[in-house]
Amino acid sequence: MGSHRVAALVAGFVLAVVHSAAAQRDDEPPKTPDKAEKLVYADFETAADGKTISSRGGSVTITSYQESDLHKTTAKGVADANTPERVHVKPGDPNHLAKFEFAFMAPNQWAGAGLEIKGQPDVDGKTPAEDVTGFKKLTMQLYAKGAETVRVELSSRGHGVDLQAGYPQMIFKVRPGLNTYEVSLKALAQPSWVDVKMDPKKILQKLTAVSITVFCEPCLPSEGMLIVDNVTFEK
DSSP states (O other): OOHHHHHHHHTTOOOOOOOOOOOOOTTSOOOOOTTOSEEEEEOOOEEETTEEEOTTSOBEEEEEEESOTTSOOEEEOSTTSSSOEEEOSSTTOOOOEEEEEEEEOSSOSOEEEEEEEESSOOBTTBOOOBOOTTOOEEEEEEEEESOSEEEEEEEOOSSSOOOSSOOSEEEEEOOSSSEEEEEEGGGOBOOTTOSSOOOHHHHHHTBOEEEEEEEESSOOOEEEEEEEEEEEEEO
16 A cells, blocks of 8 residues: 555644654663653654664564464565555655554454564664653554554563563554554553463563554454554653
8 A cells, every 4th residue: 555545544644753762782771761751662764674663773573463373364564574664644744654454354253463663673682671660651643444442562571571471551442543542651451361460560670562453352354554653652
């Protein structure tokens, strides 16, 4: 789908672009940017080797899952790369948004497709952790077609607080059009089905990725897209 189609879908919305924060060295302990009012986690203004990256160079990858492997979820962004496209709201607008298309199949009791956004690039195969407990909320702009529900999940891997599944998260309904959403970090909670419980603060102290996922439970056959911009931690 070209940029002109995206423009037609979300025309009339103007998004603010904020410059990225400085990258943290991997050999330093996680730091909370106490003096910063916000941390722009991903504004999608940059790509490297044809792949979309976060504001400070972390990978941005498309993820998908489903109950039945016979009815697999499909998700696509940049051709031959597991990364979202960078698109514009309207012709001539320099601001970029991340976009991917997805398709859910049935029967499936559950399925989903989303973006995993790492704040920083991996170093020696490990994603640096950072402490975001100094912030109160996570904001983002979203446009979703073909799905009504979005899950925002914060995770940590490789720093002693790994979980197989069920990291602290928030689920909400999306509204028509491109809108700004706020996730209170204090409101993050693990799903009720998780056996291994962990204080969400421990994850926020060693954050490595933010995931934004559209999903269905149960699923009907559907096709759609998710557009994301300006994923930002704010005080």
